[in-house]
Structure formats: structure tokens, C-alpha cells
Amino acid sequence: MTRLSNHLICASALTLSLLSGTPALAAPSGTVAFLMPDQASTRYEQHDFPGFKAEMTKLCPDCKVLYQNANADVATQQQQFNSVISQGAKVIVLDPVDSTAAASLVHLAQSQGIKVIAYDRPVPSTPADYYVSFDNEGIGKAIAQSLVQHLKEKGVPTDKGGVLQVNGSPTDAAAGLIKNGIHAGLQGSGYKTLAEYDTPDWAPPKAQQWVSGQITRFGAQIVGVVAANDGTGGAAVAAFKAAGVNPLPPVTGNDATLAGLQLIVAGDEYNTILKPSEIVAAAAAKVAVGFLSGQAPKAERTLFKTPSQLFTPTVITAKNIKSDVVDKGIVSAKELCTGRYAEGCKSLGIAN
Incomplete structure (x- = not known):
């Protein structure tokens, strides 16, 4: 079994508790953006995005997934954030280049009713709608x-x-x-x-x-x-x-x-x-689909005033x-x- 398939199965088991216990709704549709911070770490291209894309395809085959990598540039990430909003993103999964600068992005999205899932790196000064990461x-x-x-x-x-x-x-x-x-x-x-x-x-x-x-x-x-x-x-x-x-x-x-x-x-x-990135990526996809479905994700804990799901690494x-x-x-x-x-x-x- 490949790393990806092995851990997506694991992720599905680990994250069943993310969504509320309400009856499952019909598969939603919508645009979800996945914005990563840099290319110095090979994980984003090789594991995070493939894992997120695979889980989104499984959970929401009618959803459109937008992917961008800011290559460690704050201004580039801001442009990419604005771009996915203009393309109709209803949920944005954001791994910020600069966690402080990302506060304004969270404010911008939330002012337009767009949900923001902080991914891997939190946004300490402004509560996102959810935070998914390893501890x-x-x-x-x-x-x-x-x-x-x-x-x-x-x-x-x-x-x-x-x-x-x-x-x-x-x-x-x-x-x-x-x-x-x-x-x-x-x-x-x-x-x-x-x-x-x-x-x-x-x-x-x-x-x-x-x-x-x-x-x-x-x-x-x-x-x-x-x-x-x-x-x-x-x-x-x-x-x-x-x-x-x-x-x-x-x-x-x-x-x-x-x-x-x-x-x-x-x-x-x-x-x-x-910390197989596919686990957290799949969890983020599950939360994103929950938001698109109007379901409130449950959280094991709160970090930086944000509902959070943190996984334990080895x-x-x-x-x-x-x-x-x-x-x-x-x-x-x-x-x-x-x-x-x-x-x-x-x-x-x-x-x-």
C-alpha cells in the first residue's frame, strides 16, 4: 500500500469526530482553495496537496479545488488569496507564509462569509474558523x-x-x-x-x-x-x-x-x-466539506481562540x-x- 492510500485510510478513521453527529447531507459542491507557504519544504507538493486533493475528490466529487504555493513570499500569498476569492472560493485552507500578516487575510475572507481553515501554521492574532495541524x-x-x-x-x-x-x-x-x-x-x-x-x-x-x-x-x-x-x-x-x-x-x-x-x-x-502530511490534509478536506455542507466541525481543543484538531506525531x-x-x-x-x-x-x- 502506498504512503498516500495508507494514510488517507488512517485519516478517515482519525477524523470521524470532526463533524457533528447530524445526519449526512447530500454531497455538496463549491470551490475550495488550498494555499501553501513555500517550496523549500518538499512536503507541500509531494504530500500535502495530493492528500488534500484525494480526500476532496472522495468527499466532494463536484467541488472545485484551487491550489497555489506562495514560495515564501508574503505579497505573493496575498495576491493568491485575493485571486481565489475572486474565483469564488467558499472555504480557504491557508498555511501562512507570515502568521502575523495572515490576520488581515482571515479578516478579509470572513467579512465576505468565506471560511478560513488555518493549516499547519496557526494565525495567533485572529481566530480562524478552524485549525488543523500536528501538535x-x-x-x-x-x-x-x-x-x-x-x-x-x-x-x-x-x-x-x-x-x-x-x-x-x-x-x-x-x-x-x-x-x-x-x-x-x-x-x-x-x-x-x-x-x-x-x-x-x-x-x-x-x-x-x-x-x-x-x-x-x-x-x-x-x-x-x-x-x-x-x-x-x-x-x-x-x-x-x-x-x-x-x-x-x-x-x-x-x-x-x-x-x-x-x-x-x-x-x-x-x-x-x-507526521504523514496526508493525515492532516485529509482532515482539512473533511472540515472544508463540512463547512460547505453547513455542518459545524467539532473540536477537541481550542488554540489561539480557534477550534483545533491536533494530531500526535511519532x-x-x-x-x-x-x-x-x-x-x-x-x-x-x-x-x-x-x-x-x-x-x-x-x-x-x-x-x-
Whole structure:
């Protein structure tokens, strides 16, 4: 079973509680927009939109789905937002480039009776109509705690160094939640934070440049790196390799991208977070169809005064990459174990 089909089935089971218990209405019709923030993260093109489109096709075959990606540009996203409104969108699923700037977009849509579903990244200053995401603060806490546990198991002393913290974009409220979670995960661990950095636009080259400077500054004092996603984690790995550091300190990640998983196989990245984007995308589609049908989605909790559905992710390390990723069909051994990663796969019992 493919990653997409496997997790759309899972998503349907997970999100049955999203809609109220009223009798099902006839399949609605209407235009729904799916606006994503950037292309630096490959997930949006490869997983989020395909997952959303597939679930919309299943739930609302007569609906029209508009897709745009702002490529990390606030002005572009505003233009795209205005465009989908002019094209008749009744529900807009928005993953904002800038969570603060997105407040005006939410106001604009709601003033015209258009529902806005905040997706992945919340809009803290203005309540959207719904928020669907993985638990971002929980993600930050999980990767940090996993790293701390690993350092302690390895007997790394707490008084002879510390960790670097590579955060996501300062304009991304979800990155802020991950950052808060990392702080919580490191608190009380005994390992001090040597320095931290908010990476503009989540851009790996900027993260790599910053980490390179910290290697020059702190050298062997760096016992680990808590990076907020696989892009910044891979950038940290590249910085250490360019500096000739061997062995590498453990580096975290998030998103379980193919590149990140391969770094785990190679022993270069310590952990990542498995959060199949199709799950959240399918949940957003279910909420959108609910709005089109006039049904009020239920919410497990409220975040930033917005009804919210947050899913729990899984920490992936070399210990469970086979059982939780490969064996479950999320990424195939053929995809994972290419070229230089074949030997690492073999050592982890992953047969290509």
C-alpha cells in the first residue's frame, strides 16, 4: 500500500469526530482553495496537496479545488488569496507564509462569509474558523527530549558543553510553537543551550551558514543540535562535515522527509518526526466539506481562540525506522536504500 492510500485510510478513521453527529447531507459542491507557504519544504507538493486533493475528490466529487504555493513570499500569498476569492472560493485552507500578516487575510475572507481553515501554521492574532495541524509544540518537546535521552545514554557530561538550537522561520507561528517545545524539552536536562537561531524562511543555506559560525565559535563544546526540521537538520550536518568534524554530534530533524530519513540511515541525523502530511490534509478536506455542507466541525481543543484538531506525531530514530516507516509502507526500501545508503539500510535490517 502506498504512503498516500495508507494514510488517507488512517485519516478517515482519525477524523470521524470532526463533524457533528447530524445526519449526512447530500454531497455538496463549491470551490475550495488550498494555499501553501513555500517550496523549500518538499512536503507541500509531494504530500500535502495530493492528500488534500484525494480526500476532496472522495468527499466532494463536484467541488472545485484551487491550489497555489506562495514560495515564501508574503505579497505573493496575498495576491493568491485575493485571486481565489475572486474565483469564488467558499472555504480557504491557508498555511501562512507570515502568521502575523495572515490576520488581515482571515479578516478579509470572513467579512465576505468565506471560511478560513488555518493549516499547519496557526494565525495567533485572529481566530480562524478552524485549525488543523500536528501538535507543533509537542513536536519540539519530543525531538529535544529524544536527543537529551540519547546524550545521557551515551554518557555525555552535562558540564562540558551544550547544544545548538536551530529554529524555523521567525514569521511562522508553528515554528514558534516548535521552538517553545524545544525549550521545554531541554529544560532541566542539564545541557545548556550554547546559542540558538531563527532561520529565515526555513532556508537550509542560512541554517548551514549559522551553524558553521557556531562550529568556529564553540568547536568541541557542541554535544548536539536540536534542529526544527529535516532541512535545517541536514544543513547542520553539512556544516559539520564541511568543517571536518568526525564523529558528528547528534542532530535532530522533523517531517520525516526522504532526505532526512536517509541521513538517519547513514547515521548522520539522530531523529526526525513522522507526521504523514496526508493525515492532516485529509482532515482539512473533511472540515472544508463540512463547512460547505453547513455542518459545524467539532473540536477537541481550542488554540489561539480557534477550534483545533491536533494530531500526535511519532519520533523516528534508527531503532524504529524499519518498523514505523518502511514496514508500514510510508517510504519503501527501494526509495530509501539508494546508492550510499544501501549499506546503512543493510545494517538496520532493511532489505532493498
